[in-house]
Amino acid sequence: MKKLENKVAVVTGGNSGIGLAAAKLYAQQGAKVAITGRNKATLDSAVGEIGNDAIGFVSDVSDVASIAPAYEKVTGAFGKIDVLVVNAGVYGGAPLADLTEEQFDQISDINFKGAFFSVQKALPYLNDGASIIITSSAVSNKAFGDAAVYAATKAATTSLARGLSQSLLDRKIRVNVLSPGPVETPIFGRNGGTAEEVDGMKAYMAEMTPIKRIGNVEEIAEGYLYLASDDSKYMVGGDLVLDGGFSRF
């Protein structure tokens, strides 16, 4: 039996990587899926890959005014939302002495402020009993040198999930985070490194991971399915860590 039959799911940053894989699995499991992202062309191509009449809307989570209009369009097309995946995020960092205020603001505006307002602005559009999943990271539990600000924004979302879950108990809306370890996605190449540098970064991450490989998006998507479905109905304000042991030892 399909696990998300007749459910409406929204995935922010659903046009690439982890979000796209979750969106595809949700559609395979019967959900009506809407994705958001910043780029119309990649949204259109992702919608085609997801299938099941998925739809996509341009919305930049760091531009708070652009968040609610996307939800409005989703509910206009599909009805109220049962599953919200707050996944849009960017990776970035620099040596401690070099990180600029602009970099700090960009990382925190998307990963932290964007996550909060992606939940807050969704409230009128969510069904009671909905499941909200925020993409955190295994680095929220680990020192991560030059990416300390990135890691801190992810730790902030783990804390948010607890507080927001408490606030939403009366509506039976659960908020949890999923914390992936290193996963093979385009995120590694988005900060301008050469192909060789990107491969080197992935190899380094694999070496740092106890099971000696980085994850793939399909195995991470299974976690998003678990958190979206009733299978996880006893999980509230929690953290599902899928990281090959990266943050554990």
Ligand code: NAD
């Ligand atoms: P990705 O670059 O493939 O996907 C990121 C998505 O976020 C893209 O769809 C992008 O369009 C979207 N996005 C970025 N800024 C946005 C904004 N301002 N507004 C709307 N959408 C925006 O990378 P990914 O690895 O799939 O990352 C997905 C999430 O997983 C991120 O939150 C990332 O921090 C987190 N994460 C990734 C890894 C990893 O190793 N890949 C590990 C832990 C956590």
